[in-house]
Amino acid sequence: MVEITRQADTVRQARTPLSRERVLDAAVALADEGGVDALSMRRIAQELGVVPMALYKHVANKNELLDGMIDALVGEIDPPAGDAGWKTVVRLRVLSARRMLLRHPWASRVIEVRMRERAAPTPAVMAYLDSMIGIFRAGGFSVGLVHHAMHVMGSRLLGFSQELFDDSSDREPDPDALPPQEMAARFPHITELAMAVAHDEESVVGSGCDDQFEFEFALDLTLDGLERLLP
Amino acid sequence: MVEITRQADTVRQARTPLSRERVLDAAVALADEGGVDALSMRRIAQELGVVPMALYKHVANKNELLDGMIDALVGEIDPPAGDAGWKTVVRLRVLSARRMLLRHPWASRVIEVRMRERAAPTPAVMAYLDSMIGIFRAGGFSVGLVHHAMHVMGSRLLGFSQELFDDSSDREPDPDALPPQEMAARFPHITELAMAVAHDEESVVGSGCDDQFEFEFALDLTLDGLERLLP
DNA sequence: CTTGACAGGTGTACAGCGTCCACCTACTTT
């Protein structure tokens, strides 16, 4: 009896070595059932039968944990499906993203908030956007047109937030950003787009992307679409 | 000297009687300069030279304070301009909303977050939406079409968040909601729309508004718009 | 076979948060 207990004690900390993945999973589960407000380091730790500070051996801090959760969720979005034409492929992908967001209602809020205060989107989001851009390119869109398209789609692409790339602001450069050539290798379409935008507006001060123009572009496209619905 | 000082002391708490408006103004100012994370009850109080709990005599709690701030900001949006046709009027109004949001970069996040967890938007937001619906109606849109239009415009109307009315969820009814007839008087267009939607989907379980359909409607309208841009 | 590094879990502590509660004080109303 005593032996069993002791073994159980030993086991509790030995059997489940508490990996980063286990922390992330517990966090997602907790958020799923109690909303993002129920998500505290202490609660996650408690759920894992561990002391709060133990989490910090696998996760730098809470923000980094949120980033990890986002990455996990974005990974749930279906990859582009076959060769059905850009319109169908984009449509299916966006609907898949939406399903993911409906499964995790707290997610869009977290993504949005983290997006706003981070230098760059998380890697999985980057990959998602890159592949989305790739679909448009393959569908015959020019680089410039894809740029507009991404702005127009903004709020639909992940179900919210049209300003995924808020490069206009004066954020300090991300210290652990990817070196350019690796960036280009992993996210070729994003890179192509970014370079084109940066280049053809060289003279413009600041962002290299006229947010105001893009906003009005999207707005007018929407209004035109609505106008066509009038009898 | 002593007298002056004593007078100053007296004055500090007597001259500026710390109204709700002063609290709201201080809060907005603080958020404007330090972002929404710098906004704590204690900081606001400090800024006003007062003890934190003093604020609670003018504001129920922090959420209610955030609501008040939102209302103040939405009030900054230009009223509908003249009789230039629905398209122009909507366009100008949305651009005015955008300018407000650019003046207060933290605002969209606050509005969105508060929207998600509140039973109803704040009065000023209601008024804004009501008048926006009115513009569409006056422009010849049917009630049903306005409904679609509001969903399509969603992310542009206030610069974000297409799900302003997330009535699908199972929120407890707002205790201090307006009585129906007052609601109808103050927000006639919202009421008209809400009743029409509730009525013609009587048989459907739940929300009275098929969010999935609306999402796809908006998505397809956007994709069609993009398609027309292809050479 | 020992030793030392190191990965990983523990315990304590701190500053900051929102807000409940009891209190005091000045002013208004009867």
Added chain:
DNA sequence: AAAGTAGGTGGACGCTGTACACCTGTCAAG
């Protein structure tokens, strides 16, 4: 004069994220 009330005060509680020092088990090198 008495009673009520609006509004500022002070203290406390429970919660948060996380810095820091510590301990322990595992494993590699001498």
